[in-house]
Amino acid sequence: MKRFCTAFLVGFIICSAPPAPVWAAGGATSGNNELMQRAEQLLSKYKDSEALLLFEQVISQTPDNLQALCKASVLHSRIGDRYADETRKLEHFSKAKEYAMRAYELNPGDAESNYAMAMALAMKAMMAGPRERLEGINQVKSFADAALVSNGEHAGAWHVLGRWYFKMANLNFAEKAASKVFFGGVCGEASNEKAAEAIAKAVAYAPNNIRYYYDLACVYKEMKNAAACISTLQRALTLTLETNEELELSRRCSIMLQEQQRM
Incomplete structure (x- = not known):
């Protein structure tokens, strides 16, 4: 896991031909x-x-x-x-x-x-x-x-930054070696704690995005912070969902929640 x-x-197609542009001041068009x-x-x-x-x-x-x-x-x-x-x-x-x-x-x-x-x-x-x-x-x-x-x-941007912190804090052996050779080593400021802080801000500014909750829960799981992981997953499962992608994320949240609650 x-x-x-x-x-x-x-980690629809518009069939009509495009209208001819009618240039206006500033390069914008009504079309x-x-x-x-x-x-x-x-x-x-x-x-x-x-x-x-x-x-x-x-x-x-x-x-x-x-x-x-x-x-x-x-x-x-x-x-x-x-x-x-x-x-x-x-x-x-x-x-x-x-x-x-x-x-x-x-x-x-x-x-x-x-x-x-x-x-x-x-x-x-x-x-x-x-x-x-x-x-x-x-x-x-x-x-x-x-x-x-x-x-x-x-x-x-907070979400991308959080994923960056998480990735850099959890490089595998080969990636760490390559980072040392090509880039002078792993970024010292990267940590799971900073990843959690950044993604938590993404959640705060976009509280209806289930992807942010799921990613945050994954970070808390890596940190072995079961209480924060469970709380995040429980909040995720209260969201109203619209797409198949969101439903799949909800399913994964539910599975992770069950795993965390059994520990």
């Missing part, structure tokens, strides 16, 4: 505004793939649309993480990084562009070899930190 939790932490509104509505209904297509349609018409680039990047990271097939994963993660880099170049101080970079790097690192994986993971923290400087209540 420890290996599973660690891996977990580290793109409508597309953005429709995309946000789809996101609120958990229709990630349909929303992604609309955000990418906006990008095709206005390549410097920061919001669309950030949203598309995060969605590619999220959708890619659901695939078991590595080819499909890599396709989405590569696109996530491309959009994140474009957004970051537009505004390197923006919370969302830094969050998109942190998430894209973390996801793509999991598909790389030991050196490339560690290199990607090492880069994650600077972007997560920058996102939180811009917006200290960014739940997603």
